[in-house]
Amino acid sequence: MLTPDRISLNTATVKAQWNLQQCIDGCLRHGFGGISPWRDVLQAAGVEAGAKAIRASGLRVSGLCRGGWYTAEGALTQAVLDDNFRAVDEAAAIGAECLVMVVGGLPAGSRDLPGARAIVEEGLARTLDYARTAAVKIAIEPLHPMYAADRAVVSTTAQALDICDQLGAGIGVALDVYHIWWDPEILAQIKRAGRERLLAFHLCDWLNPTRDLLTDRGMMGDGVIDIPALRRAVEAEGFTGLNEVEIFSAENWWKREGDAVLAEILQRGQSCC
Ligand code: ZN
Secondary structure, eight states: OOOGGGEEEEGGGGTTTOOHHHHHHHHHHHTOSEEEOBHHHHHHHOHHHHHHHHHHHTOEEOOEEEEEOTTTTSSOOHHHHHHHHHHHHHHHHHTOSOEEEEOBOOOTTOOOHHHHHHHHHHHHHHHHHHHHHTTOOEEEOOOOGGGTTTTBSOOSHHHHHHHHHHHOTTEEEEEEHHHHTTOTTHHHHHHHHHHHHEEEEEEOBOOSSOSOTTTBOBOTTSSSOOHHHHHHHHHHTTOOSOEEEOOOBTTTGGGSOHHHHHHHHHHHHHHTO
């Protein structure tokens, strides 16, 4: 059972309904413990003004979504790095507990998966160097392998932790139940990660059937993921971050009134998590 103060709202969950200020106000109305904005939502509010509003709210900031996309230009360009450095600055400005990284898929027209992974590892290393100077933690989010072509060539928690082990301190993983639930190694890898590397924990559910690979995530309890088992595993390692609810749902939750969505999240936190 999750009490409201243990829950964070990822702004993507109400991205069709609310801007940043509305998300902040909604979190406060419903007693959520934190918020995790997407960069476009933060930038739409103005980074400085948005940061001020978040800090004034007293909400924890479980993350900033997202940096990465290192492969977007086919090679690790200065433009891509600069955008990641800006993301680090934004994470620092809002006091985010981590900057979540969706690392990027295969470059357009490429079949060179090892090459793409090399670009990603170099990009993460360069971003981490910068993030350390700003005291921002970098969280690699391994994505379900169905996104390897278009979003993330880091597909498993083991692969993400291998990168962390190469790079040292200040980097860890953002574990999203949507991406990790199927992995036969997941419990062992959560143990391996330990408290130092477990930087974020994202909640939603896997609907069966799933109608869209990106925008048909389920509310906790509506799908097949054993969320309590995964939550127990991260908490057994000492994870004290918030349970961040991130639901992309074009045909269902994005069509409902924002307050109704947040009320349902609280209900499901009590009954399904
Ligand atoms: Zn996520």
